[in-house]
Amino acid sequence: DADVTQTPRNRITKTGKRIMLECSQTKGHDRMYWYRQDPGLGLRLIYYSFDVKDINKGEISDGYSVSRQAQAKFSLSLESAIPNQTALYFCATSDPQTGENTGELFFGEGSRLTVL
């Protein structure tokens, strides 16, 4: 089983619908992130959380919200989906960078969302 699991893997929805993407991890990391990936663009950070009580906006948080239900679970919601939110969404986890630890990201398999 994957260490970082996302559900659903694929979703097609209509404009105005509420959508939730879920992420769970077994790596024991405190830090969790939500990114979106669009063709021709680099990964962009939507929200991040360094522990259960810590939620922070990333560079493109408008139109999104998150919930950190537990150390292992971090959900992304689109309150009212619009077509330009069509993208591939990735959840990721990391340890802090300390000593020999690079702090690299471990990604889930991705959730492909299409908003019609």
Add this chain to the structure above:
Amino acid sequence: GQNIDQPTEMTATEGAIVQINCTYQTSGFNGLFWYQQHAGEAPTFLSYNVLDGLEEKGRFSSFLSRSKGYSYLLLKELQMKDSASYLCAVRDGDYQLIWGAGTKLIIKP
């Protein structure tokens, strides 16, 4: 502004060597990462440089020059399975990563 530049696409031959360049302009620097991403899959960590010089890991090596804002990923003895996108990312603080758009590497027999 913050910017990462890498070529959009490169083509190489199986068994050959290819170098993928990455140049960056960021407000801070706390390490540079290379990730591999096969089509439709998650990015996976390849290498990390925080000091100038070459880091070698099997067939893959990564080089960093902080004064020039430049890195490259060198792939030797190319295999068909190396066909993927290669993402360059700079960490400019504790956690914030600035990502390049990725280089799609096509390997031909």
